[in-house]
Amino acid sequence: MAVILGILWSLILGMLIYGNQLQNMYFTVSAFMIMLITILAVALYIKHIVLIKELDYSQSITETQKKLSKLQASTFNSRFIWLQTPFYTTWFWSTGMIVGNRIAFWLIAVPITLLFTLLTIWLYRNLTPANMHKKWVKALIKNDPEHISVMQAQNFLKEIEEFNKG
Amino acid sequence: MMNQNNKEEFLKLIAEHKLIIYKICNSYCKNGSDRDDLAQEIIYQLWRSYSHFNGSVKFSTWMYRVALNVAITCYRKTQKSETIIQPAVPGIEMEDKKEDNSILEKNIDLLQLFINELKELDKALMILYLEEKPYSEMADILGITETNVATKISRIKNKLKQKFSTRNH
Numbered sequence: 590m591a592v593i594l595g596i597l598w599s600l601i602l603g604m605l606i607y608g609n610q611l612q613n614m615y616f617t618v619s620a621f622m623i624m625l626i627t628i629l630a631v632a633l634y635i636k637h638i639v640l641i642k643e644l645d646y647s648q649s650i651t652e653t654q655k656k657l658s659k660l661q662a663s664t665f666n667s668r669f670i671w672l673q674t675p676f677y678t679t680w681f682w683s684t685g686m687i688v689g690n691r692i693a694f695w696l697i698a699v700p701i702t703l704l705f706t707l708l709t710i711w712l713y714r715n716l717t718p719a720n721m722h723k724k725w726v727k728a729l730i731k732n733d734p735e736h737i738s739v740m741q742a743q744n745f746l747k748e749i750e751e752f753n754k755g
Numbered sequence: 756m757m758n759q760n761n762k763e764e765f766l767k768l769i770a771e772h773k774l775i776i777y778k779i780c781n782s783y784c785k786n787g788s789d790r791d792d793l794a795q796e797i798i799y800q801l802w803r804s805y806s807h808f809n810g811s812v813k814f815s816t817w818m819y820r821v822a823l824n825v826a827i828t829c830y831r832k833t834q835k836s837e838t839i840i841q842p843a844v845p846g847i848e849m850e851d852k853k854e855d856n857s858i859l860e861k862n863i864d865l866l867q868l869f870i871n872e873l874k875e876l877d878k879a880l881m882i883l884y885l886e887e888k889p890y891s892e893m894a895d896i897l898g899i900t901e902t903n904v905a906t907k908i909s910r911i912k913n914k915l916k917q918k919f920s921t922r923n924h
Binding site for chain 1: 831879896
């Protein structure tokens with residue numbers, strides 16, 4: 590589902606960029622960056638699906654399950670999708686807006702973009718598997734089925750490690 | 756791709772070892788349709804991996820690896836497997852029929868219930884143990900040492916004994 594939505598969204602953005610014909614550079618750059626990040630995320634999802642499908646089930650159980658759980662847990666690395674957030678605050682910018690309404694632009698639009706940029710960078714750096722145990726991460730991801738499966742995969746990895754230890 | 760001879764050889768081997776698939780499906784799935792789905796997935800994965808089977812281990816060992824891996828993966832995906840009262844191990848079932856003893860029958864059901872309450876990997880180990888597989892083969896299938904196999908079996912048996920005594924008191 591996420592893959593289909595990602596592809597559809599990329600197509601819509603592609604059409605919007607093509608329709609804009611570089612008339613507004615701010616819109617073009619913003620839409621292009623969102624499209625690029627979405628395409629990368631879709632590619633990562635597809636790569637994961639392929640890797641999981643191609644997994645060799647004839648290896649020992651602990652080895653196979655460890656590989657599978659690591660693959661499932663690594664979907665958390667798709668956190669770079671957050672990096673597109675600031676571009677949602679810039680695609681309506683225009684030269685007319687910057688020149689014609691400077692005060693509103695510098696006092697409202699730019700601080701909002703800066704805030705989103707800082708928040709995005711902070712989330713990108715902190716929304717890592719190592720921080721999964723923290724309350725704010727749990728609160729943020731508690732209803733996301735992808736992240737729930739990531740947590741389950743990480744718990745199972747711990748179980749495998751314990752099983753290997755004896 | 757498999758040629759005709761390989762296909763026939765594969766089908767023959769699957770027919771000879773089909774009990775392994777039944778046992779694992781019974782152990783990891785509660786209802787009939789889930790069991791059928793799991794059996795299909797196991798056979799598909801066996802067929803997909805068969806070209807890599809080089810005979811370095813017994814076919815049954817290789818088959819246990821694939822089947823248990825698929826079963827554990829499916830189980831974790833669906834989390835549907837709950838308690839199973841059906842006997843999954845033919846050895847137990849046969850003994851049950853001979854004895855025709857209601858207490859024994861109850862105990863077998865309880866044993867089955869307790870085994871199904873174990874974690875996925877422990878359950879896999881117990882399936883192999885009840886099949887009377889040598890420790891070396893169990894170690895090979897699970898990817899742990901023989902010493903570890905022995906330690907774990909002892910721990911699980913103690914755990915099961917405790918559960919039995921708790922249930923009986």
